[in-house]
Amino acid sequence: MAQKQLVIGMFGFGNVGRGLYDVLNTISSNEAVIKRICVRDITKERGIDADFTDKPDYIFNDKDINLIVELIDDAEAAYHIVKRALQSGRSAVSGNKKMLAHHLPELIELQQKHNVALLYDASACGSIPVIRNLEEYYDNDLLVSVKGILNGSSNFILSKIFNENYSYDVALRRAQELGFAESDPTLDIGGWDSLFKLIIITVHAFGCYVSPEKIFTYGISTMNDNDIRFANEKKRRYKLVAHVEKLDNGKIIMSVMPQLISRDKYIYSVEDEFNGVVIKGKFYDKQFMFGRGAGGHPTGSAVLSDITACFYNYRYEYKRMFDHAPVEYTDDV
């Protein structure tokens, strides 16, 4: 079932790009090699012997390159790279949740039209294979809800505040130093990063795409000492929770907001940069998946799983989107 070796043209060499590079070098894969890496600043010293370029054409015009791996921060640029990849008949792997959350319907159409794969498990929850499991395993009418801590940096900040009495600013700076926070931290602490992941997850969970502006989103940036004291008094912790649930009327509701979580909940003990997702179904009750949701190497490993899946001709089938009656979104809770 395997195809010929994947020759990768990569965009971006930040935290995750570097992680992928390390991971691929460690396992010395026969399935995939990185041929060329497109970066913004080609003069920067990176200490490795690879073929860097700052010209996208130098990747797209190379007929040997049959897979585009896009790991850059800029959502707009990422969109054009992935679109161009699919239109050129190449499969693509992307980690850019902001881009995906805004452009998924068009990109799904494009990948089907050009008969190529677009994989992005790395975009939601780093090393936890939540998309793949929703797509492959929980793809039936038993699914009731998906709820989780999807953003490693805001969770890291909350953990430091609640467990180690860090101030908000110090905790944020520490998260950035460790490489958990995106270059623009408002995406993390404003809840947007969680929202983007929730939108992607919902496509695979319920076959329904909902655009970002429709969904109630409230981050942790306004959290203050009173909130923290209140939570401690109640023996609870604030967690930034993303949530999609199917109502009895068949419609789905979605939200991202801080919630007071009691000790008996699975996500109570999700600390630091970890992510945790609770998948609830009618008969199997709750499934809990837990792992590193951020960081170069864990996310790089997730990108590797997408690359391996490409090698074995895997594609998301969007069964719930195309084989079933459409599910509707409602904000009428």
Place this chain on the structure above:
Amino acid sequence: MAQKQLVIGMFGFGNVGRGLYDVLNTISSNEAVIKRICVRDITKERGIDADFTDKPDYIFNDKDINLIVELIDDAEAAYHIVKRALQSGRSAVSGNKKMLAHHLPELIELQQKHNVALLYDASACGSIPVIRNLEEYYDNDLLVSVKGILNGSSNFILSKIFNENYSYDVALRRAQELGFAESDPTLDIGGWDSLFKLIIITVHAFGCYVSPEKIFTYGISTMNDNDIRFANEKKRRYKLVAHVEKLDNGKIIMSVMPQLISRDKYIYSVEDEFNGVVIKGKFYDKQFMFGRGAGGHPTGSAVLSDITACFYNYRYEYKRMFDHAPVEYTDDV
């Protein structure tokens, strides 16, 4: 990619069979219908309107039936049913870990020869999709170890002993009443059920089949008051842990035995009939999956996921077994 409707001939209508029947009826699937159910005692009143038979031929000779779902206790009989299914050119879904742990190499060969699917995600950890994730997502050289609580009944018993001061016998009886323990409880408390699951998991984790008699297996049946007192003094809990790990020399070790688990371990908080599996890799660190590992409805849901996968022509590819250099087992720790 979907195929025509699955018409199921089912063997067994115990706890899991009944669970699957309920689950399928609830979602009123277009993908699969149960046409006939073969049971040992056809006179037993089951309160449902289905076509029961006690003659396997009545299923195998029915040309409409294109999928065999085997959910019986008797491993020897299960082996013959699955073998006959594959040889008749039908795909099969099985939940019988004992049977699979003994006959996997032959059955893998048969399913490939006859170009059909044999799926058994329900056989290991009930509703947790551990096999599917190892097969699809962690199928690379980064995988280091899989460790977990794989047996719901012995874990239920240990929970009752440690948290509620039940005696061993009372806890066992309670597990059986609730349908977590197999009809022969020695499989559970002797560690054999965990062992069988570990063997199946290892095939998908490391591409290596190891027969049951080679692996060190020690259950919880000899646990006594002194052990419990000792664990409590050390603020730890005994858990029955199944474990496979790749050593630096590339060989794998395997074991099933009770271990003293400290509070900082993920599996410490896996209680009652739940299962928990920790998947460890070189770069993604630890992934933890947690869910109901036993019970009719959760396991029935897992069987449904296997059936849906059959509908979409999914097969285990055993990539690590066939596409890579073989991994060897060693007991020389």
